[in-house]
Amino acid sequence: MKTKAFIFDLDGVIVDTAKYHFLAWQKVANSLGINFTHEDNELLKGVSRVRSLEIILGLGENVDITEEKKNELLIKKNEDYLVYIDKMDDSEILPGVMNVLDFLKANNQPIILGSASKNARPILEKVNILHYFDDIVDGNDVTNAKPDPEVFLVGAKKANQSAENSIVFEDSVAGIEAANIAGMTSIGIGEASVLNEAKYNFNNFKEITEDFLNELINK
Ligand code: G6P
Ligand code: MG
Numbered sequence: 001m002k003t004k005a006f007i008f009d010l011d012g013v014i015v016d017t018a019k020y021h022f023l024a025w026q027k028v029a030n031s032l033g034i035n036f037t038h039e040d041n042e043l044l045k046g047v048s049r050v051r052s053l054e055i056i057l058g059l060g061e062n063v064d065i066t067e068e069k070k071n072e073l074l075i076k077k078n079e080d081y082l083v084y085i086d087k088m089d090d091s092e093i094l095p096g097v098m099n100v101l102d103f104l105k106a107n108n109q110p111i112i113l114g115s116a117s118k119n120a121r122p123i124l125e126k127v128n129i130l131h132y133f134d135d136i137v138d139g140n141d142v143t144n145a146k147p148d149p150e151v152f153l154v155g156a157k158k159a160n161q162s163a164e165n166s167i168v169f170e171d172s173v174a175g176i177e178a179a180n181i182a183g184m185t186s187i188g189i190g191e192a193s194v195l196n197e198a199k200y201n202f203n204n205f206k207e208i209t210e211d212f213l214n215e216l217i218n219k
Contacts (some may be wrong), residue, residue: 002218005159005166006104007152007179010115010138012045012171013189015092015127017117020084024077025056031073034060046172048116048145049074078119085119088126096205101132103213110134110159114151114168134159146174149182156184167216173197185216 011017022041029036040059044052053074057063065073104111113120113136120138124130135158137151144150156166168179171190176198179186188195189202202208 001107003109003161003165004217005110005112005156005161007112007114007155007159007166007168007184009046009168009170009172009175010113010117010120010123013169014094014097014129015088015123016094017085017123018045020081021052023084024080025052027080028053028073028077029056029059032057032060032063032065034063046116046146046170046174048139049078049118051145053077082119082122085123085126088123090128093127093129094204096208098129100205100208100213101129103210105132107213107217109217110161112155112159113137114155115139116145116151146172147177147181149178149184152179152182152184156182170195170198 008014011021018041021044022038025041025044026036034056036056036059043055047055053070057065101111111133113124113133115138117123118139120136121130124133135155137155137158142150142154152166152168153163156163163183166184167187168175168184169187169189170176170179171188173195176186176188176195180197186198187200187202188198189204192201195201
């Protein structure tokens with residue numbers, strides 16, 4: 001059997017943390033008199049914390065705040081987010097994820113995390129799967145946000161695999177773009193119409209069969 005690098009995004013792929021990001025960002029937006037909807041939240045998927053705040057400020061009308069105030073809001077948002085994270089457990093792992101992780105582990109395939117989040121490690125710890133990952137590349141390790149391919153290229157390197165031999169699971173348009181730019185096999189998890197640039201599409205991990213994984217490993 002061959003060896004490939006399997007790189008997983010975190011938010012929206014392994015766990016549904018988007019709902020917690022939403023609640024924490026909504027509080028920030030409301031404190032500034034900005035209306036922030038679930039639809040607006042879609043714009044923040046895969047986007048860094050700092051960039052997310054800029055997008056939210058752009059939703060308001062002529063919101064002009066100091067750098068100091070921006071930093072305060074970023075700290076407050078993360079504090080609120082961490083209160084939700086602290087309550088997470090393994091029941092929040094998305095359907096089918098464990099089967100895929102178990103299959104890859106049983107077949108000695110490198111499992112890597114490639115996420116923009118600076119909270120990746122505590123989240124993986126909370127849901128009890130940190131030990132599945134051979135390496136973690138997160139928002140603390142890279143400077144260029146997706147769609148820049150940096151996070152995935154660093155991940156492949158850690159697994160000693162070429163980009164060609166790397167497979168990326170992503171739920172965001174920016175993440176699929178990053179994987180494609182890197183020359184990796186991109187797998188979209190979510191709406192195929194949204195993630196239409198992905199090489200393969202699945203609604204969730206329950207749809208991913210062992211036959212499909214074997215094909216990816218041995219091609
Ligand atoms: C992921 C999420 C984004 C989030 C980013 C940074 O990419 O999809 O919504 O803004 O990580 O997360 P952090 O936990 O560092 O605020
Ligand atoms: Mg994501």
